[in-house]
Amino acid sequence: MGPPDPSETAGSSHPSDEEMLQAVELHLGGSGEASRLIAPGTAELSARPLLDFRIDRRYEKRREGIQRSAPGKKLKHVSKQPSYIHLATHHVPVPSGFAPTQPVVLVLQGSVAEVVCAECKGGRQSCGVCGGSGTQTCPENVKCKACGGGSDACWSCAGTGKRGSRRPSGNAQGKSRTDWCRRCGAHDVACPKCVGNGTVACTVCKGKGHRACDACKGSKRFRHEACNGTGFVTTWTAAEISHPVGADHERDRAPAHLWWPTYRTDGWRKVLLKDVTDELPVDLPEPHRERIAPHLPRKEVEVRRLAVLRYLPVARVTVAADPDWVYFAFPDGPGADGGIKVVRRPAxxxxxxxxxxxxxxxxxxxxxxxxxxxxxx
CATH class of the missing domain: 1.20.5 (Single alpha-helices involved in coiled-coils or other helix-helix interfaces)
Structure with a gap:
């Protein structure tokens, strides 16, 4: 979470070291005269400024020569979309703000055409499974499910045609089969379903050896989805103009023991930089200036930017007469008259x-x- 959003105070200046020491002197219950802490060996002051810098950029990217198509005759529909002649000179407004936006889609003038679909005939396409015949090969005979097509096809010949070559199994004795085996001629021994053959005619093709195609159900042709069954396709050349957003950050966060008091203060300096010609504040600490400066030049295809610079001068003060504590002083309000806040933390x-x-x-x-x-x- 960043610091509060104070009003813009680009012209504000940092409190001087003397003013910071004076605030610490008052906090200690003294007279407020900074000279008491300036004396050699009395106190030490070091700058610990905080920084919160963010720059948002919006870019413009153009892409043309995009080949598009749609099923059916849609000449009027596509022609009503925004069009362009020369994309490099075609103007579109840059979106305000820095939230993500959808690209602008354009149609090249004169590129829209309705063509006959090359992948079908009249909106229908031959079945790829049967090759347009409407049928598939099928076995004329299949294994008998009643006897399994094995030795139980006939209790006498086991489906071989040689009578008496097999004795009925124990669980088959005493049972009656009323069919004559077509292979060996024995009576009352054959499977009633296949009559000793071990196979029966295929129930799907009725023994014909071919059946209706599983995919097209015998219709031979399908409705072609690519052209929506119309037999025509609308083609055109499109272009896109997009405005993606990117952001860079530079931060010097407060340590944990100072986060809450520095977060709540209104002493943060705020500067808005809307263009490359906007300059950084003259009182910005040099280390912060060196970190921010590389982000300020304009980048390729950049069309809009907003940089928000927030910084808070913080002084760390140690007092020789009070070595158990460390004092932190920082502005507590906007402008030069905003006052200075002092907080104490254990050394x-x-x-x-x-x-x-x-x-x-x-x-x-x-x-x-x-x-x-x-x-x-």
Whole structure:
């Protein structure tokens, strides 16, 4: 999350080091005279400015010579779309803002034509499965499902034609088959479905050896979807003009212990840079200037930009007489008269001591607990 959006204050200047020290002096309950902290060895001040820079660019890209087609006769429909003659000189308005937009699609004047579909005849196309015949080959005979086409086709010849070559299986004894085997002539032994042959006529083609095509169901031809069954295709040459958006960022974020107070302050300086001729503020710290400057030149096919620069001068002050604390001073309002806010944070040596005390307290508590348990034993 970025800093608040204060009003534009391009002409504001940074508080001086003396003003920052004066604010710290007041925070310490002194007279507010910065000279007390300027004396050698009294205090140290270092600049820790924060930065939030974002530049949005909108580009213009043109692409022509795009071959398009649509099924059917759509000459009137396509001709009503926006058209162009020379794409390089064709003007389209640049979208406002920097939200994503749809490309502008154009039709080259004189390129729209209605042509006969080359892939079909009259909107219909021969079936690719049967080659337009409407039929497919099919086996005349198939294995009998009743006997499985095996030895049970006939209990006497097992479908071989040699009578008595097979004895009925145990589970077949006592059962009656009323059909004469057409292969061996034995009575009451053949499968009633295939009569000893082991095969029966195909139920699909009725033994003819061919059936209606599974794909076209015998119709031989399909409706051609590419031309929508019309037999015609509308063709034209199209072009696209798009305006994609890109963004660059440069940031120096506040450390965790300063994020909340610096986020809430209204002291952020804000500068809007709408063109390459707009200059950076004269009081912008040189390290920030060096990071932002490479982003400012105009890029190829750039047609619009908006750069928002927000920066907050922050001074880190340590006071020799108060080594356990570090003070941070920064503007608290827009303009030179916005005031300076000071926040206090523990210094590293203090944090180390507090951590050591906490660890020692935990160790003592653990030791007391161990001794108490030993006494209970």
């Amino acid at each position: 590293r040596p203090r944090m180390v001591r507090l951590g050591g005390i906490a660890v020692a307290a935990i160790l003592i508590a653990v030791l007391v607990m161990v001794l108490a348990l030993q006494m209970l034993d």
